[in-house]
Amino acid sequence: MDTQFQKKSKPRKRNEASILSAAEDVFAELGFAGATTSLIARRAGIPKANLHYYFPTKQALYRAIINNIFTIWLQAAETFDDCDDPGEALSRYIRAKMDIARKHPLGSKIWAQEIMQGAPQIQDFLETTLKGWTLSRVKIIKRWIAEGKIASVDPAYLLYMIWATTQHYADFAHQINTLNGGQALSDKQYEEVTSNAVTIILRGIGVQVQE
Amino acid sequence: MDTQFQKKSKPRKRNEASILSAAEDVFAELGFAGATTSLIARRAGIPKANLHYYFPTKQALYRAIINNIFTIWLQAAETFDDCDDPGEALSRYIRAKMDIARKHPLGSKIWAQEIMQGAPQIQDFLETTLKGWTLSRVKIIKRWIAEGKIASVDPAYLLYMIWATTQHYADFAHQINTLNGGQALSDKQYEEVTSNAVTIILRGIGVQVQE
DNA sequence: GTCTATAGAATGATAGAC
DNA sequence: GTCTATCATTCTATAGAC
Structure with missing residues (x-):
């Protein structure tokens, strides 16, 4: 089955949302080069490894x-x-x-x-x-x-x-x-x-x- | 003697100028956080250590x-x-x-x-x-x-x-x-x-x- | 899905020979 | 003044246990 049409799980939805929100904040403040994934993760309230689980690279998140x-x-x-x-x-x-x-x-x-x-x-x-x-x-x-x-x-x-x-x-x-x-x-x-x-x-x- | 009124040596003048010019470029492009001293030094055409000789810290340069x-x-x-x-x-x-x-x-x-x-x-x-x-x-x-x-x-x-x-x-x-x-x-x-x-x-x- | 631990590269800055 | 070599830190990203 194509996974594209599967519903996103609840924690995925919640985590992706808080990562995106934190990332928007950090990118706006520091630019792409200045932003760090660890700062974004900290602001999102999750471990850095989790951020990379949802968004493999900083670029993908951006x-x-x-x-x-x-x-x-x-x-x-x-x-x-x-x-x-x-x-x-x-x-x-x-x-x-x-x-x-x-x-x-x-x-x-x-x-x-x-x-x-x-x-x-x-x-x-x-x-x-x-x-x-x-x-x-x-x-x-x-x-x-x-x-x-x-x-x-x-x-x-x-x-x-x-x-x-x-x-x-x-x-x-x-x-x-x-x-x-x-x-x-x-x-x-x-x-x-x-x-x-x-x-x-x-x-x-x-x-x-x-x- | 107060060194503040001594004339700047020729290489100092030249190097400071090319560092400042390169730094303006890099800071404008990447912001303070995104800019790196090694990139600034490379664009100025000098070793990174020299940059830190003229401007002790990235902040001082900024x-x-x-x-x-x-x-x-x-x-x-x-x-x-x-x-x-x-x-x-x-x-x-x-x-x-x-x-x-x-x-x-x-x-x-x-x-x-x-x-x-x-x-x-x-x-x-x-x-x-x-x-x-x-x-x-x-x-x-x-x-x-x-x-x-x-x-x-x-x-x-x-x-x-x-x-x-x-x-x-x-x-x-x-x-x-x-x-x-x-x-x-x-x-x-x-x-x-x-x-x-x-x-x-x-x-x-x-x-x-x-x- | 989560998280600890860490690899591997790049960072700001300095020591010290020349 | 210059530059090689290097330190301590932080970075992106991943491995692998749970």
């Missing part, structure tokens, strides 16, 4: 986490509709990205470090999925410009600005918290930050925003 | 590089004048930050990783210099708002957006290059990116921009 991050990325990507109203489409996309930055800051940090290291594990994703998605959105934005719905800006650079601004709140949360009196942004503050970003970017490309 | 980054940071900070014209002041600041992102991408990456790791080495800088500078600029931006020169936006969030957008071009250069056909942005493209960022942000806060 790739499992990268896969989760892709899922989240796609989730946000889908909110950027081919919509007639650029204000609505972009506002929805920026809000989705801000939401992800708040809910999955570790994934964002791991992504950032991957890119900084030259994307050794995800280069194919950048060249296929990300590139394809970006080109299709560039097309939509160009149409908006041609239709006079938004100002004439370079579509790619607009996307970069959205990525930069939203991911900044995950990647640089520690700096922001320090400047916020050592406190994480409250839900209210985070909603303000989000509105602020939406307003500046939309107004910046010539879309009227109701305040 | 701190020397962090100091350089502070110098660069202050350089950009000074371009944000207390100016009557917010368009001029902000445009100059954004351009200075973009310039630094292009000229010192490694420093930007090291900074980013420091923050992501909870700023173990630079927390005091965040709490003193950075916080003080930010508060003083927040004050200036608030005055501009009170005088009706720019729209009512949260000053801190505006600064975060500027930091995010400009540093993104250093930290995520690899991703941007991949989407740019595997080529680094040309001087012309970089000037376009810069203008684009200035335009969107200024227009986003209600400042007229000449196109």
